[in-house]
Amino acid sequence: MKKLINAPDKVVDEALAGMAAAHPDLIRIESPNIVVRKDAPRKGKVGIISGGGSGHEPMHGGFVGLGMLDAAAPGAVFTSPVPDQMLAATKAVNGGAGVLHIVKNYTGDVMNFDLASELAQGEGIEVASVVIADDVAVKDSLYTAGRRGVGGTVLAEKIVGGAAEGGADLATAKALVEKVQDNVRSMGMALTSCTVPAAGKPTFEIADDEMEIGIGIHGEPGRQRMKLASADEITEMLATPILDDGPFSKGDSVLVFVNGMGGTPLIELYVVFNKLAAILKDRGMTIGRSLVGNYITSLEMAGCSITLLKLDDELTRHWDAPVRTAALRWGI
């Protein structure tokens, strides 16, 4: 295992300490391992928190700051955090206007957030939750765990963060995330596996001429293993299910998010973006906003995901609102 770490069980703690040292103007780290916006709680502002396993950096800790998250709860690598963390985060950001939990749809995340939310409500804090489930690689069904929450989460956090900063109340904030959820779809693929530090070896073996299509963000194998294809072919394979599943039609303006899984160089993400732009043009859609880079990752996995969000004026306005976090920043 080749990693810049000291010991597998210290990675998360040391990385959080590193974040605190690097961004003292933005965040503080509190026990038990939560990343809290420097000036939280903000009186009268709805608190926005999220959380999930570590190993997806910059998500979520890198999104804590003005105009996005008020706190993040990072678990062990690829393991959802424990309720104590979400409870502490909820308390730390409660400015009296309630707290919104943004939860990615994984069994563990949902259950741990549920427990935290029960506990927080028991302590008299108003909590609302929205579950993000935007991965079209997984069939949407009542009888299964349902779709995973992936790239759409980043967009939801930015958009609701902008609205909350602007004074949206808890119900409005919750409705806004639900609106993002309704209008966003994602799909991802991997060229390589990654290695969970505590496991010490790659999660799966894969040949030099193979790839995994329909992966999530936990280094797991995907829905299908296929022969390696060209960037254009791969982009088609990801974009088509997204476009066919989602509320996208001719004339729409979309936010195009091409995300790296952690080990893929930016130059390749732009190659994908190039093809994606052509596909959207063919369908008569326009690129309203774009985001290209490593924002929701699986450690050092090589691969990418595509997320499309159908925009309207409201979503665009909150996307454009100022944000000041370690990983996303504009307007301030």
Place this chain on the structure above:
Amino acid sequence: MKKLINAPDKVVDEALAGMAAAHPDLIRIESPNIVVRKDAPRKGKVGIISGGGSGHEPMHGGFVGLGMLDAAAPGAVFTSPVPDQMLAATKAVNGGAGVLHIVKNYTGDVMNFDLASELAQGEGIEVASVVIADDVAVKDSLYTAGRRGVGGTVLAEKIVGGAAEGGADLATAKALVEKVQDNVRSMGMALTSCTVPAAGKPTFEIADDEMEIGIGIHGEPGRQRMKLASADEITEMLATPILDDGPFSKGDSVLVFVNGMGGTPLIELYVVFNKLAAILKDRGMTIGRSLVGNYITSLEMAGCSITLLKLDDELTRHWDAPVRTAALRWGI
């Protein structure tokens, strides 16, 4: 070779087309393969250009925009661009106040920029050049190619970009880059090799328990191959030569830049940052500003580099000045 590409000889062209599609508000792509700030030339503003091989993304194309570069000339992967590109870039950004070339110290870059500068001057454009050579892994000597230009380049481009946006003239801009050069030092290491698309296989082989210390940014082997060490030990190995070589002393405020080589997850960069913060504290220095992420890369290489810049009020002011590029953005 596992890459999101269509054909090795199309990577750069397609990535540039992707950049144009993703960031039409920031840049335009002009022939022969140059990235130009959307609103260039800016009348009366000193034009700042840089260039180098591709494969280091976001450097330099991702730094084109308000407050940083006016244009970038990307060559083939790891191959410095041709003079035609720098000449075209120089002409495209010439607003009548002269053009500054920021050149990384590699034989190829220096010679190609020299040729371009001669040609531009022949066409009546005032051109000044500064060569960045900040890599302490290479002995500084009159009889060799000298030090490589690495991480310090990113900081120089941001700082002089801020000054030029604020109205600095060509001589002032040049002097400012020289000041950065005097006060900045870097060193890097690799855990893995990378694969140049046209070469199709990794540049070097390396065992699972080995690492390269003292690498540049072209996927080349480093000064020394060693047994894999812990993140703390590696951070020491990089920081000590930097601190011993540079103008750093107790009480100084430094800009701390922990850079990923492209294939290392952010969580590991923060582990390195954590140790580096402790080392600086031990030496009685303070972290004035920080930057953590993949900014000057070697394709998908796993590894990192550390860059330290001694700050003063002038450098800090220009660092803080608004910047709006694909890869670095704040204040606007």
Place this chain on the structure above:
Amino acid sequence: MPITVDQLARFVELFAERLAAEKENLTRLDSAIGDADHGINMDRGFQAVLGKLPEISSDSAGGLFKGVGMTLVSTVGGASGPLYGTFFLRAGGALGDTTDVTAEQLAAALRAGLEGVIQRGKAELDDKTMVDALSPAVDAFDRSLDGSLPNALAAAASAAAAGRDRVTPLVARKGRASYLGERSAGHQDPGATSTTIMIEALRDALQPGA
């Protein structure tokens, strides 16, 4: 002869020991159809439990199990944290402050734990989860209660293992393995495996003379 709190603490220790021994194997199973952390998660939780055992080994059986459950909820995370946490919390709730546990009380506690897991995770039989080991184990224990306790525990352990193996060919419908669709078929479920280890540890810890 009733079961003592010490014997139940011994069960917890034994489960922890075996999880530590099986850590890599459980993680390997989770690599194939999950995210390569089940052994790591369970071991992290039970190491924490071991560390807290002096503190949480209260005088009552319910107190012990509740302490285990709380510790798991607070240290494991993932799916297994709330599920195993709930199992022990509910089982502890059923046991209350009794110190000498009868076989019938143990049966009720296991049943309460199972119901807690189902309520929390909403898995049904054949979804290919820990429920497919736990549910038949609890049923078998109930069915064999009129015989000796060791026999009932042996039946429960066999039923757990059989349930674990029975669902290996199935396609998962809950948890991460469900994302793999058809590809999950043929792989042994990590959670059903750790649950079988748990029931076996219970069997062995409550063995006469153990």
Place this chain on the structure above:
Amino acid sequence: MPITVDQLARFVELFAERLAAEKENLTRLDSAIGDADHGINMDRGFQAVLGKLPEISSDSAGGLFKGVGMTLVSTVGGASGPLYGTFFLRAGGALGDTTDVTAEQLAAALRAGLEGVIQRGKAELDDKTMVDALSPAVDAFDRSLDGSLPNALAAAASAAAAGRDRVTPLVARKGRASYLGERSAGHQDPGATSTTIMIEALRDALQPGA
């Protein structure tokens, strides 16, 4: 018998062919002590030269070489672009608009090319660069001029190869290989290798009856 422009064009084609054939080998050499692109760079440049040959094969020897040099400067990049570009530009400048090139004129052209490379790259002998192949080749050619042209070219090619091999054990002091310090010793220089291929192509293209 003087050398014709067609023969020089044939030299350029032959060099291009052999670079294409040696592309991987040159890149492999550059992997060991550089950035794994020398073969790719040279091949890209000479493929462009081949494409432009109809356009740049002017009536004069100088015109041809200058066209080659300009094309290399505009398409190669890296260190080899300006260096090989300068070599051909300077050699072309020395040849001027002559159409029948004498051996003495060729010697002067090679010398001018070498001086251009040294001026541009500032490498000295033993720095372990293409100069270590080019410089002895030009010297040997000069020394053998009073014999036949084929002999002089053969001497030049042998000297290039000998120079290339002579510096293999040395530590590089210029170019990327210099960053490796001691580790560069023992590796053959890619640029000295491509230069040897160039002189050999010249030898073979100007062979009587070639």
